[in-house]
Amino acid sequence: MSATEPGAPPLLDVVDLAASYGHIAALKPTSIHVQEGELVTVLGPNGAGKTTLLRAITRLINSKGRVMFKGKNVTSLRTHQLAERGIIMVQEGRGLFGDMSVRENLLLGAYSLGHAGAEVDGRLGRVFQLFPLLRERFNQLASQMSGGEQQMLAVGRALMAGPKLLMLDEPSLGLAPRVATEIIETLGELNRGGLGILLIEQKAPLALKLARRVYVLSSGYLRAELAADEIGSHHDLARYYLN
Amino acid sequence: MRSDRIMISRATILTRLRAASPLAVAGAAAFVLLFGAVFASGGYLVTVLEFAAIYCIFCIGLNFFMGYTGQASFGQNAFAAIGGYGTAILCVNYGWEPIPALIVSMAVSGIAALVVGYPTLRLRGHYLAMATFALGLITYDTSVQWTSLTQGYMGYSGIAPLGIGSFVIDSERMKLVTLIVLVLIGLWVSRRLRNSRFGRALRAIAGSENGAAALGIRVRQYKLAAFVVAALYASASGSLFANIVGFISPEVFGLQMVVVTFTMLYLGGVGTVVGPAIGAVIVQLLPELFRGVGRFQESAYAIVLLLMLIFLPKGIFSLDRLRWPLRAEG
DSSP states (O other), rough: OOHHHHHHHHSSSEEEEEETTTTEEEEEEEEEEEOOOOOOEEEETSSSSSHHHHHHTTSSSSSSEEEEEEEOOOOOOOOOHHTTTTTTEEOOTTTTOTTBBBBHHHHTTTTTTTTTTHHHHHHHHHHHOEEEEEEHHHBBBBSSSOOOHHHHHHHHHHHHHHHSSSEETTTTOOOOOOHHHHHHHHHHHHHHHHHHHHHSSSOOHHTTTTOSSEEEEEETEEEEEEGGGGGSSSSHHHHHHOO | OOOHHHHHHHHHHHHHHHSSSHHHHHHHHHHHHHHHHHHHHHHHHHHHHHHHHHHHHHHHHHHHHIISSSOOSSSSSHHHHHHHHHHHIIIIIIIOHHHHHHHHHHHHHHHHHHHHHHHHHSSOOHHHHHHHHHHHHHHHHHHHOOOOHHOOOOEEOOOOOEEEEEEEOOHHHHHHHHHHHHHHHHHHHHHHHHHHHHHHHHHHHOOOOHHHHHTTOOOHHHHHHHHHHHHHHHHHHHHHHHHHSEEEOOGGGGGHHHHHHHHHHHHHHHTTTSSHHHHHHHHHEEETTTTTGGGGHHHHHHHHHHHHHHHHHTOOHHHHHHHHTTTOOO
8 A cells, every 4th residue: 555645635535525316315414535545445234325425426416515636626527527537436236338348348448548559558458467357358248247257347447547546336236255255355456556445335344354444324424434443243333324 | 462462351351251140141142132133223213222322321320329329319300401401502502513512511510510419418318309309390490481591392403413523423323323332431431430439438428428427438528529420421411312313392301301210220220330221221112112002002111110120129230139249230
């Protein structure tokens, strides 16, 4: 993990971010931050507002509050502009383009690079090192891959974008335990390489393997900010969920 | 060196032929035979195929917006009207050559698409469809009411046939050959663009606008670009209609055109490269096949269309994709 310089602003600083779907307030004013090279997880039950938090940060839904990235206010930027600055999200359900091949999906990840062929090739090489299977499946349609392979592709595509902050919405969803563990371990490897990660998860044991800090969301409220080692069992979490 | 190239190209052609599905080969052979037979016999069917080719160009363009980008537009007939009237006015009133008239009309259509598309494409789904529908209606109404420019229901006649200088394409067979060449160019451009960075961005938008934006794709700009490309194709088809037929009136670019081109697009295979062109040819030829059933011609045509849409909901081109799902279309 890369050390954060003293006094340096957080990689991501979310201040009083709130979002609604019509009259339903899905996310009450919430403040979280992620330091450079840190892996932070947001835990919470179904309907806690975790996905809404990510969608609000990336401006996929309208929100109130402030989002700072590397000390700069990016609240007014649009989704594609945030992606250009390195805030990349792997959406719940992977968000792959099923009728496109693995190759096309990966190239779309590197979209903001334009026609810089050498750089694209370099990033492809790094993704293949991490997920050799994607090289074998290069010309296969994304929709014809298994859930685990699709998740690898989703993470690989996000890495093609050269993220400075990678945000993942329940990457273990619908995966066999072994595959989910592999994916989480890969995220740990990326984090050790210095990549800041904000991980949304329902499966606490998986997320707690990696995270140092944990935010707990429930019913749209931020219930707690804890060090990962403060959470000993599901019962500890349930206490916050039920608050 | 040259013989090497010939050997390589022969090998490539053989490889591609082996990789092609029997259905695609049979389909291509049927089309070649059909065109050959019609071309040799001449007469009315040549004119039918000319219309089919003009609609092909329109549909290939519409496919950029509706197929690759996954948007809805009921108003592309407006740009065909701009192309048709632009060519008619420039050729008849100002004595322009057809090709400069076509190019200027396309430029006007492109600018009109930019101006109209910028505010309209902020809408999504049904709202976008209704807004574009209004655009088509406004254009139709304008072509009827602005008589000093369009000559109203009278329309324009005596529009110069295609040609350059003293070379005039005036025989029906030559018109058909010219149109087929233009369709092939249109398909080639469509295929190139579909598989380019631009095309991937369009198809990502069709998959998920939010997903595309999250990857850094400027969704609004790309939708606008696809709308403009579709307008350019539509304009070219309008201009070609004017030059090939020699006459235009508001009815040519009315609601009928919207319905027919939708049918062509979905029947052939929306989002595929070749599908819209296949759809255009089939929709133009089907009624001719049923001439023998007399007054039930329209009903027979409609029943066959319905059956095709029920059993091939992804279009005729999906027949090929059932067997070769990974091969690039074309």
